[in-house]
Amino acid sequence: MSIRVTSISKKFHDFVALDNLSLELPEGQLTALLGPSGSGKTTLLRIIAGLELPDSGQIEFFGQDQTNQHVSQRGVGFVFQHYALFKHMSVFENVAYGLKVKPRHERPDKATIRKKVMELLDLVQLGSTADRYPAQLSGGQRQRIALARALAVEPRVLLLDEPFGALDAKVRAELRSWLRRLHDEIHLTSIFVTHDQEEALEVADRIVVMNQGKVEQEGSPDAVYENPANPFVYQFLGNVNLFHGRVRSGHLEVEQADIGPTDMENARAQDDEAAVYVRPHDVEITLQNPDHTGIEARITYLRSVGPVVRLELQTLHSGRLVEAHMGREAWRIIKPVVGDRVFVHLRNAQVYAKEGVWGDYVI
Numbered sequence: 340m341s342i343r344v345t346s347i348s349k350k351f352h353d354f355v356a357l358d359n360l361s362l363e364l365p366e367g368q369l370t371a372l373l374g375p376s377g378s379g380k381t382t383l384l385r386i387i388a389g390l391e392l393p394d395s396g397q398i399e400f401f402g403q404d405q406t407n408q409h410v411s412q413r414g415v416g417f418v419f420q421h422y423a424l425f426k427h428m429s430v431f432e433n434v435a436y437g438l439k440v441k442p443r444h445e446r447p448d449k450a451t452i453r454k455k456v457m458e459l460l461d462l463v464q465l466g467s468t469a470d471r472y473p474a475q476l477s478g479g480q481r482q483r484i485a486l487a488r489a490l491a492v493e494p495r496v497l498l499l500d501e502p503f504g505a506l507d508a509k510v511r512a513e514l515r516s517w518l519r520r521l522h523d524e525i526h527l528t529s530i531f532v533t534h535d536q537e538e539a540l541e542v543a544d545r546i547v548v549m550n551q552g553k554v555e556q557e558g559s560p561d562a563v564y565e566n567p568a569n570p571f572v573y574q575f576l577g578n579v580n581l582f583h584g585r586v587r588s589g590h591l592e593v594e595q596a597d598i599g600p601t602d603m604e605n606a607r608a609q610d611d612e613a614a615v616y617v618r619p620h621d622v623e624i625t626l627q628n629p630d631h632t633g634i635e636a637r638i639t640y641l642r643s644v645g646p647v648v649r650l651e652l653q654t655l656h657s658g659r660l661v662e663a664h665m666g667r668e669a670w671r672i673i674k675p676v677v678g679d680r681v682f683v684h685l686r687n688a689q690v691y692a693k694e695g696v697w698g699d700y701v702i
């Protein structure tokens with residue numbers, strides 16, 4: 340385990356930013372701290388870095404206690420959202436900076452520094468910009484240089500705080516896949532903070548979902564997406580429809596439709612109210628409802644966006660709005676239009692019964 344966070348708490352006045360939080364981060368992996376604004380992600384990152392002191396708890400790197408180590412002794416590299424490069428220095432000088440300011444006995448000679456900087460610039464695919472100044476680079480290029488600068492001092496741990504947060508959507512998407520490929524090359528233990536679930540799912544080896552200073556769930560992107568531990572995680576990881584249903588004798592009922600048998604193990608959940616969550620791409624639409632498993636609804640909005648047709652429907656029983664995404668092929672078969680009365684089927688529903696008891700219900 341390369342980074343171990345044990346029982347960290349941090350208050351700002353009366354506000355609890357981190358609440359007895361513990362976490363272990365595997366070596367060589369890229370871990371995303373994901374959570375809504377104010378959930379404590381940046382505070383945790385700053386405490387790991389040594390930029391902020393916890394009220395209690397312990398931080399270890401590779402088995403060594405770092406809690407009282409100064410930031411300069413921890414061997415961390417940073418990239419921040421607005422970590423401006425030195426404007427008056429060229430790209431080369433910016434990346435070389437951390438090496439040039441090392442104490443004399445640790446400082447590499449000039450030729451070694453030049454070789455290293457050029458290698459790093461090639462690694463971030465900006466070798467040709469060595470003589471330019473930051474003002475002559477795009478925002479995305481500047482962040483790549485900031486990353487090269489952070490890597491120059493060979494940190495043990497790389498910390499990135501919303502590194503692409505200030506960039507536009509297209510550049511952001513490019514840098515995401517670039518960061519993923521880069522990490523596959525360097526395998527440095529890295530933590531990056533984001534509130535963008537897509538970014539976390541696409542880039543990270545592990546995701547830590549945070550809420551109100553605590554960890555809600557941690558695991559691989561697939562595990563967290565496929566098996567969210569609770570409604571908070573489920574809702575946070577993407578668009579979702581919520582239905583109120585009832586489990587009766589092991590069957591899930593939603594708006595007079597018999598959705599089918601549930602596999603909920605807990606006895607209390609066998610006859611109870613249930614919150615039913617379904618993602619838009621798991622909502623299926625049919626024109627007929629012979630087995631009464633569909634919820635009656637009317638199409639109120641329809642628009643095709645690239646390969647997906649987005650629909651909004653309103654259920655006839657409760658008036659609840661439902662978002663559905665159909666593949667174009669599926670849409671072509673039944674060609675529904677606005678105003679049509681159809682049936683909504685819930686696939687891969689996550690059923691959370693009252694009192695936090697929950698089950699996974701899959702047709």
Ligand SMILES: Nc1ncnc2c1ncn2[C@@H]1O[C@H](COP(=O)(O)OP(=O)(O)OP(=O)(O)O)[C@@H](O)[C@H]1O
Pocket residue numbers: 351352354356374375376377378379380381382383534
């Ligand atoms: N120095 C400080 N003084 C007072 N309150 C602070 C300080 N730093 C953070 N906070 C508060 O602690 C809470 C957690 O902040 P933090 O920046 O860790 O959240 P975050 O999850 O990174 O959110 P965001 O995505 O908005 O940056 C916030 O409510 C913030 O206002």
